[in-house]
Amino acid sequence: MTPSVYVSRINQVDAAQLDKEIYKVLKTQTKEIAKYSVPGKIDKWQAEIDVVLKFLIWKFSLQRGSSTFGQRLLNLHYSNINQKKAVLYLILSVLPQYLKDKLANENLSDRGVLAQGLKSLVDWASNAVSLLELINLLYFLHRGIQPRVIEFLLGLSTQSITTHRPRTIGYSYMTRELLWHGLMELFTIGIPMINFHYLKHAVTRLWQRMEPAMMRSFPVMNATTKCAYCQENPILPSHAGCSHIFCYYCLQAHFTAMNMFHCPICNNELYAEDMKRCTVTSAPSSDDEESDDSFERVDNG
Structure with a gap:
């Protein structure tokens, strides 16, 4: 040759x-x-x-x-x-x-x-x-x-x-490549369909002792209030029917995944249609001890 x-x-x-x-x-x-x-x-x-x-x-x-x-x-x-x-x-x-x-x-x-x-x-x-x-x-x-x-x-x-001559590629190599690309397509399509919020809450309910579900009550917000999900200061405080406050994005992320989920603290069922925004209506004063807890509800619309 x-x-x-x-x-x-x-x-x-x-x-x-x-x-x-x-x-x-x-x-x-x-x-x-x-x-x-x-x-x-x-x-x-x-x-x-x-x-x-x-x-x-x-x-x-x-x-x-x-x-x-x-x-x-x-x-x-x-x-x-x-x-x-x-x-x-x-x-x-x-x-x-x-x-x-x-x-x-x-x-x-x-x-x-x-x-x-x-x-x-x-x-x-x-x-x-x-x-x-x-x-x-x-x-x-x-x-x-x-x-x-x-x-x-x-x-x-x-x-x-x-x-x-063109570079030859072995059959075993091509088989591995086809299997790998097939798995990648499966993960790309399948992973976004998994409801990680629901799975996380389900595991939490199994391994942590949850408080019994309580009747729906009006949420209370003051200077020490933390988001019930991320435990940080609430960003755009929101609620959905129980007495706990959430960040808007924490709550909206759950409702984007499903229409109903359980509050991680009180175990109440929260529904997307009950989601409301919360704002403080008056500044704290020494004359009114409950002024920190006063707020008004603002609908999503």
Whole structure:
């Protein structure tokens, strides 16, 4: 088959991600082996162990061929790589991270100004590389080539081993996607139809001891009155037939969900058509002890 020049962006990104995952799997396995040794004995050599792992990955991939393990899994390879570029690839992918990890784990306070300056230089270089990776990502999204900074610096170009064809999607993947989208549609349609106000009140009535239902009475409102539902100062005070005051929006939310619900305090049945607004008609005075409780009812209309 004639190799295809064009390689989709997603395949290039997937290859880079697969390389990272393969490295993480090997690193995890080494940690599993090291956990049976003396605690802390292997940790001080972690930077060197990472270098050895990356060297082994490079030795059995780029040194012996023209592709990384992630590229091989996706039938990709570097079309213009040689031995010199392969060695530079190893150095650029290993040395900066090794210096950063090694200096991060060392106490440089007692090693002089030179060591601290070296650490500052490595930190600055690491930040510069991170910025370069962001710029290269934007460049890759525009051009569709060289998703990694190392590829850009070495001028490596990715090519497909097989002829160009649409990306195949497995049956199991499509099944999962169809099931997921089906569940999302079910939740989107079903959740708004659930009356959470009613369910919350029903659970409250089961687990809390409710006062017996009382006869309908005129609500009382004063400076200490709280909303029977949210227990905050009532906003646009309203009532619906019992002696308790609600925020307008607390009460209206219940009546939007259902025409009748039980007061969470006195357990009286409240109906939407009985909903009224409450306003204080006179300011408190020392001569009239009941002036705080005086108000007038204002119909919704």
